Structures are given as C-alpha cells and as structure tokens.
Amino acid sequence: MTGLFSFLKRFAGNRAALLGAAVLSVILLAAILGPMLYAVDPFDMVGRPFQLPFGKYPLGTDVAGRDLLAGILRGARVSLMIATVATAGAMFCGLLVGAVSGYYGGAVDNVLMAVTDFFLTIPSFVLAVVVVAIFQPTITTVTAAIAVVSWPSVARLVRSEVIAQRDRDYVQACRALGMSNAEIMFLQILPNALPPVVVVASLMIATAILTESGLSFLGLADPNVVSWGYMIGVARSALRTAWWMTAIPGVAILITVLAINLVGEGLNDALNPRMRKR
Amino acid sequence: MKSASLGFVVRRLAQMVPVLLAIASLNFFLVHLAPGDAAEIIAGQSGHATPEFIAGLRHDFGLDRPLLQQFFIYVGRLLRFDLGYSAVQQVPVISLILDRLPATLLLMLTAITLSIVLGVVLGVASARMRGTWVDHAISVGALAFYAVPAFWLGLMLIVLFSIVLGVLPSGGMSEIGKAGTGLEHALDVLRHLILPAITMALFYLALYTRVMRTSMLEVLSLEYIIAARAKGLPESAIAWRHAVPNAILPIVTLAGLQFGHLLGGSILIETVFGWPGLGRLVFDALLQRDMSLLLGILFVSSVVVVLANLAVDLLYGFLDPRIVHK
Numbered sequence: 370m371t372g373l374f375s376f377l378k379r380f381a382g383n384r385a386a387l388l389g390a391a392v393l394s395v396i397l398l399a400a401i402l403g404p405m406l407y408a409v410d411p412f413d414m415v416g417r418p419f420q421l422p423f424g425k426y427p428l429g430t431d432v433a434g435r436d437l438l439a440g441i442l443r444g445a446r447v448s449l450m451i452a453t454v455a456t457a458g459a460m461f462c463g464l465l466v467g468a469v470s471g472y473y474g475g476a477v478d479n480v481l482m483a484v485t486d487f488f489l490t491i492p493s494f495v496l497a498v499v500v501v502a503i504f505q506p507t508i509t510t511v512t513a514a515i516a517v518v519s520w521p522s523v524a525r526l527v528r529s530e531v532i533a534q535r536d537r538d539y540v541q542a543c544r545a546l547g548m549s550n551a552e553i554m555f556l557q558i559l560p561n562a563l564p565p566v567v568v569v570a571s572l573m574i575a576t577a578i579l580t581e582s583g584l585s586f587l588g589l590a591d592p593n594v595v596s597w598g599y600m601i602g603v604a605r606s607a608l609r610t611a612w613w614m615t616a617i618p619g620v621a622i623l624i625t626v627l628a629i630n631l632v633g634e635g636l637n638d639a640l641n642p643r644m645r646k647r
Numbered sequence: 648m649k650s651a652s653l654g655f656v657v658r659r660l661a662q663m664v665p666v667l668l669a670i671a672s673l674n675f676f677l678v679h680l681a682p683g684d685a686a687e688i689i690a691g692q693s694g695h696a697t698p699e700f701i702a703g704l705r706h707d708f709g710l711d712r713p714l715l716q717q718f719f720i721y722v723g724r725l726l727r728f729d730l731g732y733s734a735v736q737q738v739p740v741i742s743l744i745l746d747r748l749p750a751t752l753l754l755m756l757t758a759i760t761l762s763i764v765l766g767v768v769l770g771v772a773s774a775r776m777r778g779t780w781v782d783h784a785i786s787v788g789a790l791a792f793y794a795v796p797a798f799w800l801g802l803m804l805i806v807l808f809s810i811v812l813g814v815l816p817s818g819g820m821s822e823i824g825k826a827g828t829g830l831e832h833a834l835d836v837l838r839h840l841i842l843p844a845i846t847m848a849l850f851y852l853a854l855y856t857r858v859m860r861t862s863m864l865e866v867l868s869l870e871y872i873i874a875a876r877a878k879g880l881p882e883s884a885i886a887w888r889h890a891v892p893n894a895i896l897p898i899v900t901l902a903g904l905q906f907g908h909l910l911g912g913s914i915l916i917e918t919v920f921g922w923p924g925l926g927r928l929v930f931d932a933l934l935q936r937d938m939s940l941l942l943g944i945l946f947v948s949s950v951v952v953v954l955a956n957l958a959v960d961l962l963y964g965f966l967d968p969r970i971v972h973k
Contacts, residue, residue, distance in 0.1 A: 483665070487666060487669045487670075489904075489907075490666060490670075490907065490949060490952055490953060490956070491670065491673070491907065491945070491949045491952070492907035492908070492910040492911045492945075492948045492949065492952055493907060493908065493911055494908070494910075494911025494912065494914060494915075495907075495910065495911050495914065495929070495944065495945050495948050495949075496945060497911075498911075498914065498929060498933070498941070499677060499941050499942065499945050500677070502933055502936070502938070502941060503677055503680060503938065504680075575794070579796050582796050582798075582799075583796065583798060583914075583915050586796075586798055586915065586918075587914070587915070587918065587930060587933060588933065588934075589933070598796070601796075601798070601799055601802070605802060605919075608802060608805065608806060608810070609810055612803075612806040612810070615799070615802050615803075615806075616803065616806075618799075619795075619796060619799035619800075619802070619803065622795075622796050622799065623791070623794055623795050623796070623799075626794035626795075626796075627790065627791065627794035630790065630793065630794055631790075
C-alpha cells in the first residue's frame, strides 16, 4: 500500500502529468457518455453542408451536411477503443514472447528474437496497410493490424527485463520450492518486470491512435463507423473552402495523443524514479 | 581497421539473406491469405469467365501446383528482381517501384537531414540553457509536434502557406507544363519539396530534440567535460567540439531505427502532397486494389530498411572509433 501511495504522490507531483490525466479523463467521459448525451447519428444529414462552427450545430456540418460534433464524439469512442484493444493485444503477444524468450534463453530465445527483429525491420505502417487491404477494413482487422505491428518492441523490452530478473535469488528460491516454470515466469518474474512495460503500453496507445488515424485517412477504415482519421480524409476535398472541417478532427487527435503522452511520461517518472529524465 | 570493416560488411550482408527470405515468406503467406487469387481477379475483370477459363489461368500462373513448389518459384523470381506483374497497370511491378523510389528517397533524406541537424541544434541549445524559458519553449514545442498526426499537419501547412499566403505550391513535384532545365528545374523541385519535407521532419525533429537534450545533459556531467572547463576552454567549444560528438550517438542509432517508420510515414505525406513517390504508389494501389503492387512495395521497402540499417552500422563505427567491427 505504501508503494501505491508513494507512486501516487510522485505522479501527483508532476503538474504536466496531472494536466494530461485531467484532459484524458474528459476525453474518456466524452467518448463514453457523449454519444448518449448528444444523440445525433454521425451519418445523418442533419442540415445544409459547410455550416460554420458555433452556429446551429456546435462544430458545424461537413461536406455532406453531417453533424461534426456527433462525428467527433463517436470518433473518440472508436479511436480510443481500437487503440486500447490493439495495445492490449500487442502487450499480450509481447509479454508472452518476451517472457518465454528471456526466461528460457538459448535456441528458444534465438528463434523468437529472430522473428521479433524481423517484424521490427519491416516498415510497420506499410505492413499495416497491406494487412488491412488484404483482409478488408473492419474494426477487427484494423485493430489486429495495429497489434501485429506493435508487439515486437514490447517483446524486446520484456525479454531484457526478464533476463535481468531470472538469476536473482528469489527466482532460485521459487525453483527450490518446486514452482513450475510457468508459475515463476508469469506470477513471480513478470510483476517485477512490469513498470517499464506499463509506461510503454501507455505510450503505445498514443501511437496506435496515430496509426489508426493514418489508416482511416487512406480509406482503410471500417465503412460503418466514424473515426477522426476518416473525418479528415472526407474533409480534405474541401480544404480550400472549409479548412476548419479538416482542422477540428486533427485537433481532437492532437489533444488526445498529447494527453496520453503526458500521462505516460508521468508514469515513467513515478514508476522508475531512478531513471527520471533530467 | 580497414580489413576488419570489410569482413564486417561481408558478414552483415550474409546476415541479410535470412531476413530477405523471411520477408519473401511473409509476402507469399499474405498473398495466399488474400481472398481470391490472381486468376479470379483477372477473370472477374474480364466479366464473363467460365470455370474452365479460370482453371486455365490458374494453370498459366502455376497456381495449381503444390504450395511449396509455388513458394520456390516465387523466391526464384525475387532473386531475379521479378516482383510480378501489375494486372491493373499492365507493367512489371519492379519498374513501377523503381520509377518512384528516387522521389521517395529524396523526400526522406531531406527530412532526415533537416530533423537531425535542427534536432541537434535545438537539443544542444535546450541542454545548455536548461531551466530557462528557451528550454521550456523548446520542450513544449517538441512535446506538441510529437503528438501531431503528420498527414494532418501537412494539410494545415497547405492551408497556411499555399491557400492563405500563397507562397508555396500545395502539391506535386514540379510545375506542370514548365519543363525547365538544369538549375531552373532543380529550384522548382526544391520549392515543391519544402512543405512535404518540413511536414515529415517535424515529428522526428521533436523526437531528436528531446533525445539530444537528455543525451547532452548526460555527457555534460561527465568528468572529461569538467576537465575541459578547468582548462579554461570556452563553453561553446566544450559543447560543440567535445560534448556533441559523444552525445550524438543515440541520435544516429535512433535515425537508423526510424528509417522504416519514416518510409511508412511517407505514404501519408506523399498522399497529402501528391508527391510522386512510393507512398503515393501505395495509395494508388489501394484505390485499384492492386495486391501484387502492394506486396512488391512491402518487399522493396523492407529491403531499403535493411540496407539503411547496414549503412547506420557502418556510420556508427566511423563516428565512434571505439566500436571496432570484427
């Protein structure tokens, strides 16, 4: 409990991280409650197209007369969900591969790390584009593609953390107690290796939001849901006459990613105090 | 040192072989996962295809052979730089890619150079003026640009510089209908290069500035810097001549690692600016659902990244003579 308390104290001492957390909470609330409180279908043509913000519709209407605020709120839900699930998937694979690789070493390690390095070599966004294009864009394929290109860096990190832990006395003690390898790996070593992984996970959500927006900007998005990148892609054709239509969803991405990055760095400072940046 | 380097290059080139084979396998795997094979796609385009016609096409493409045999044929083709045929554009994939590669490399190298040079300058300034308003301003700026979707930033720069101010072109690589020669053409391309290169550079500039600041602060606290200061060397000489050469190493590593990321980013930037490179080719391939072209681009861009990593490894030995490649 004291560990949690000192962690919270360190985190709260970081003003930028607190600001990020506050902004992120607002965005999360908007994503969860927004579509219920502002019950406008983002695909409905509610009025005349090209209406300016702060008129009849809070953020105006887009090229087809759809309510931009409704799109931003739904988009928040979609972007955050895809990014979070993709990160969870990448974490799962990365933790598994990294833990097994670091714990067993030898040939297992060589093979798994060769695969990991291979995936680190391939340009990740190009691979994501190809995967989504081949399997047709749906929420599932986009999420899976982002997870597929994100897990290798987690695996690398977890492996080095596990290697640092595996010869410690407590691990020897677990072995002497007759614990199985799986128990030692996942119940004893991993919890100790987790702090840097938590930081990477938080920053990965931010990257995933950027990747998702890029994919949907290229048209690789589920046609049945609105996302911020999709909104930018649609508005782009009217850049000359109605630049704000492009600007608004981009600002939403910028604020969200910035808030997540601030929280991630706050976590880093609070969880790994010795590695604190000067 | 010379001969050791040569051995190192040869060994690194040998190490590339399994990586390239793995890339080829992945490509092959993806092709076979894709719904509908090449025969069905072509048959679909021809409009009226009998099952016999499709079977004939499958036979012509070798799609009726065992999978393993198909794989060896595929690898054999790759070895001859044969990446297949774009059914949509009616040209070999490799020639489409080689056509576009120089434009992408020009854009990427300009962006890398810009981001490293400015990132080092800003990072050093930030570290030397640590805690001042300059340091804070640079840090906040870096934080913001690190969070911006680059393709959106590009669109906003077009709004500002092309539409509002009207000082820079909004897209393309040169003025249409203005053939120009020599210097005139180069200047025209340069004018078109400014916005996409800056857009691409800003994200990495933000990253490098932050890394350089941290790295510089670390090096500045080392004993040899204190010794240099005790000797009475001017501060700027200490920073630039003694600290920077050591502090810059993480940037070089990072730049090498980011090469693939940069290539991916160029798809978006080139789409925004209509820059006629590989990225733009990806976008066109997506529109036309040209899978053989897409997979060819994935293969070539992976090869480019592998080569870039090799180049960085060699550069590393040059920048830091303590690293001897055996």
